[in-house]
Amino acid sequence: KSYEDAKGYYNTALAVKPSEKYPKSRIAEIDKLLENLDKEEQQRLAIEKAYNDLITAADENFNKESWTLAKNLYNNALGVKPQEKYPKDQIAIIDVKLKEIADKEKNEKIRNDKYAIAINDADKFFKVKEYKDSKEKYEFALTFKPDEEYPQQKIAEINAILDQIEKEKNDALALEKSYNDAIAAGDKAFDEKSYEDAKGYYNTALAVKP
Numbered sequence: 001k002s003y004e005d006a007k008g009y010y011n012t013a014l015a016v017k018p019s020e021k022y023p024k025s026r027i028a029e030i031d032k033l034l035e036n037l038d039k040e041e042q043q044r045l046a047i048e049k050a051y052n053d054l055i056t057a058a059d060e061n062f063n064k065e066s067w068t069l070a071k072n073l074y075n076n077a078l079g080v081k082p083q084e085k086y087p088k089d090q091i092a093i094i095d096v097k098l099k100e101i102a103d104k105e106k107n108e109k110i111r112n113d114k115y116a117i118a119i120n121d122a123d124k125f126f127k128v129k130e131y132k133d134s135k136e137k138y139e140f141a142l143t144f145k146p147d148e149e150y151p152q153q154k155i156a157e158i159n160a161i162l163d164q165i166e167k168e169k170n171d172a173l174a175l176e177k178s179y180n181d182a183i184a185a186g187d188k189a190f191d192e193k194s195y196e197d198a199k200g201y202y203n204t205a206l207a208v209k210p
Contacts, residue, residue, distance in 0.1 A: 010027045055086070067098055111145070115145050119138070183205050
């Protein structure tokens, strides 16, 4: 299959005997074979170029983490050269990445849904002044999204409200104690007929509860 060399020898033979048909037919056969080989080589080079261009584009997208586009390009490369191992390996890696992304998106949706439900419940409790239940729900919401500002702000608001309620409760108890102490002292003085003292204690009681 050293066609160029063979053609040279046949031409040399024709130079010796120009009328001979055999070398002419072999030269014609060689020319046809060379033409076909040239077409096959051109086809091979075209396939190689198409494959390499697709792999280059696929690798670029792979490195940019454009997984879906990269996978499509690797599949296209396999359409050109189905026997190649490299694009198959890359597609296997991409499939793992795409599954991770899908799982992450699924978990993110579940997390968002649970957060939204907890916030909705917390807001409902807050509106009816069920502050402790509301605070628990806001805290529960934060377990899904710890960096969210809204539940943190509402918890701070609830803490302030609860502190105020506790203060008012303690003030009321202190007031009641002061009143009861003054009345008890007034009654004691009254029973002992220390009327001026009793009057003083009753006035103190009135100052507490006019």
